[in-house]
Amino acid sequence: GENVEQHPSTLSVQEGDSAVIKCTYSDSASNYFPWYKQELGKRPQLIIDIRSNVGEKKDQRIAVTLNKTAKHFSLHITETQPEDSAVYFCAASKGYGQNFVFGPGTRLSVLP
Amino acid sequence: EAGVTQSPTHLIKTRGQQATLRCSPISGHTSVYWYQQALGLGLQFLLWYDEGEERNRGNFPPRFSGRQFPNYSSELNVNALELEDSALYLCASSLEKLFFGSGTQLSVL
Numbered sequence: 001g002e003n004v005e006q007h008p009s010t011l012s013v014q015e016g017d018s019a020v021i022k023c024t025y026s027d028s029a030s031n032y033f034p035w036y037k038q039e040l041g042k043r044p045q046l047i048i049d050i051r052s053n054v055g056e057k058k059d060q061r062i063a064v065t066l067n068k069t070a071k072h073f074s075l076h077i078t079e080t081q082p083e084d085s086a087v088y089f090c091a092a093s094k095g096y097g098q099n100f101v102f103g104p105g106t107r108l109s110v111l112p
Numbered sequence: 113e114a115g116v117t118q119s120p121t122h123l124i125k126t127r128g129q130q131a132t133l134r135c136s137p138i139s140g141h142t143s144v145y146w147y148q149q150a151l152g153l154g155l156q157f158l159l160w161y162d163e164g165e166e167r168n169r170g171n172f173p174p175r176f177s178g179r180q181f182p183n184y185s186s187e188l189n190v191n192a193l194e195l196e197d198s199a200l201y202l203c204a205s206s207l208e209k210l211f212f213g214s215g216t217q218l219s220v221l
Contacts, residue, residue: 029169032208034209034210036212042214043202043212043213043214044155044202044212044216045212045220046209046210046211049203049209082116089154091210095208096171096208097142097143097208098163099145099157099159099160099168100145100204100206102155102157103131103154104131104152104154105155
């Protein structure tokens with residue numbers, strides 16, 4: 001079955017710097033890769049996603065890149081702000097009506 | 113449009129008792145997923161239901177069970193509660209994208 005690894009497990013950056021979180025997946029049939037942000041005491045929220053027919057997707061300060069050959073995808077946050085501090089989870093799915101496999105999470109701290 | 117709703121918000125039980133957690137998916141979503149999140153840890157996959165059938169289950173003992181009703185709502189049952197079952201139980205629903213409810217905080221004393 002699918003296995004998703006995520007690195008680093010914790011990440012501290014200064015406000016204004018960039019943060020990068022990387023995930024690798026094992027099943028080449030996976031074709032949908034969402035990212036979730038979970039603030040303390042709240043539900044995981046979908047922040048960006050990418051499908052396997054696209055190499056990069058941007059939404060304001062966040063972007064996701066996908067390398068299908070290497071089976072890895074990354075979340076990039078630019079100009080980080082204290083409100084970006086949260087746990088971020090990556091996931092992989094084979095698409096419509098399929099299961100989601102999550103990475104173990106990355107705790108991001110943005111220091112003012 | 114209403115999101116994924118879960119009840120109750122908090123549940124306190126004693127060891128050996130049974131707990132029932134409920135989830136209503138987003139209207140039109142046929143898949144419901146259950147995850148366990150222990151304090152400060154990751155999302156551990158429990159169960160996946162689609163169109164009323166169990167599609168997959170995670171590495172949890174049989175005392176964790178559930179079902180999905182014809183209206184696609186779902187129930188998670190945990191029998192013979194143990195102290196380590198204390199966690200946040202998250203339900204999510206999907207048609208293609210996955211959306212989470214706010215969870216049920218289960219405390220086993």
